[in-house]
Amino acid sequence: MTAQAHPFVRRVNWLHVIAAGLAAGLFINIFEYVAHRVLFNNxxxxxxxxxxxxxTGWGAFIPANFFVGLLMVWFFARLRLHHDEGVISALKSGLGIWAVFWFIPMMAMMPMxxxxxxxxxxxxxxxxxxxNLAALLGAWLYNRA
Structure with a gap:
């Protein structure tokens, strides 16, 4: 039986992904602004x-961070279909996104x-x-929407 034919199969709610993902992206952008333009500017x-x-060019990160928020909430939405709908799935999605978009790039630049x-x-x-804070926010909003 395909996933679409089964009446009890939960699906990703794309409207919730977009709304919660944009909110998570906004949180990331605010955090990034404070971190890079205030704390680490010098x-x-x-x-x-x-x-x-x-x-220069910090503005290029703004749409990228919204994309990261969308991707992270989509990842959470996919995880919650097969695991729990709470904190663990949110943090798993946050960890995956952090590894790909923060940890690996920063560590790859070290030897350079x-x-x-x-x-x-x-x-x-x-x-x-x-x-991870953005993932918790995005998951909470996704579940509440």
Whole structure:
């Protein structure tokens, strides 16, 4: 029997994914702004200056972070179909997104010696916090919508 023919098969609610994903993306964008433009602004400026560059193009991350929020909530929605609808599935989706979009890229840049390692580790650690908080928010909104 196919998934569509079975009357009790739960499906991903795309309207909920979009609404909760955009909210999660907004949370990520706010957190990223505070982290990179307030807390680490001087460190990023110095790191780019050492490369003979000026830190520009931060605006490109805004739509990317909304995409990350959408992807994370979609991942949660898929997980909840086969696992629980709560915190564990939310944190699994957050962990997966963090690994792909924060941890791997930051660790891959370390051997290139482009930026200070402490800054890359700090971004990865803050990313872990922000993406899991955003995952919890997105999951809560998805389940409530």
């Amino acid at each position: 460190a990023w400026t110095a790191a780019f200056r050492a490369l003979g560059k000026t830190p 010696d482009l930026f200070p390692n402490w800054l890359l580790v700090s971004v990865s650690v803050l990313g872990f916090v922000e993406v």
